[in-house]
Amino acid sequence: MSLYEQFRAHVRAQTPVALATIVEGPGVGAKLMVTRIDGDEVVSGSLGHPDLDRVVARDTAGELEAGRTGVRHYGPEGQATPEDLVDTPTVVVFIESFSPPPQMWVFGAVDFTAALGRVAKVLGYRVTVCDAREIFATKRRFPMADEVMVTWPTPMFESRGHTLGPRDAVCILTHDPKFDVPAVQGALATNVGYIGVMGSRKTHTKRLERLAEVGVSSPEQLSRLMSPIGLDLGGRTPEETAIAICAEIIARRTGHTASSLKTTSGSIHS
């Protein structure tokens, strides 16, 4: 199997994979691939020198872990410090990380869920819809979802909460305390990057009381909850609400203000 075919197979299987390509200097076009299978790093391909391969494989594994893509400079034999690079041709290596898509878990099989699922798919999320009510949580109602789970939040988080990380999102749209309290508790026990909970300000206040009753009351925990969910765009339809939620997720990730660019200054993309 060619390196490209192996790469394609890893992408299709959603195995984390990174490609390192010499884009300038001796050996342009040479490639090395790093994957992580069952926790072990597997290296294939070569950049033309065993020491260069060893150093680049190590760096590529690090970039893959962090989900970063970018350029690094080496000497032809893997030299990496500025002193070592004097008087040697520079090998410019482009490292591309391909991590599996971020996850969005949506609790509550309601109309907002369908709209949110559609917008989340546009943004590249793997979408899981979860509701305990069998007649509502169906693939037919949520064809955009990668997965529809008929279950309660607690078992869902117990079995899979450990797979959630900083790039992932949990959106709780149920409005129903017997569902959203355990969902909030479950989400807070993970490293998930975004936790949004739907409901009016009144619902939010009542929910805080219920959360306090089950012991969720510390400011650190409560500050992770984006509730009421979404940016204040003034929209009303499920689709507009979905945009407001996803826009908030993006702004939380980037740390930007979510104001109109017209009213702010400075670099746009930094």
Add this chain to the structure above:
Amino acid sequence: MSDMREILDDIDRWRSAGKKVAVARVINIEGSGPRDPGAAMAVNEDGEVAGSVSGGCVEGAVVSEALGIIHDGGPGKMVSFGYSDDEAFAVGLTCGGIIRLYIERLDW
């Protein structure tokens, strides 16, 4: 963002039809740029395109470069696009940045 993953289906379709393919990836961007490193675009020997590497500013020029690489059969190369005062008519990004791309034949 469209990286290599999003264009695999198109690449597969072209390759199984026996078409030669080149791939361009954004390597880095100076100043303002619409796409991050890793944004990818594929071009087949007939000039068909999948994916994108900018907001439409440089795609046309990338197609010409890619077709050149497909037909010459040479190794991959870096190309830059950006606005500068001496090259008022050069292809550039409307947002004023400089974009550097690596274009290679998909023969690996």
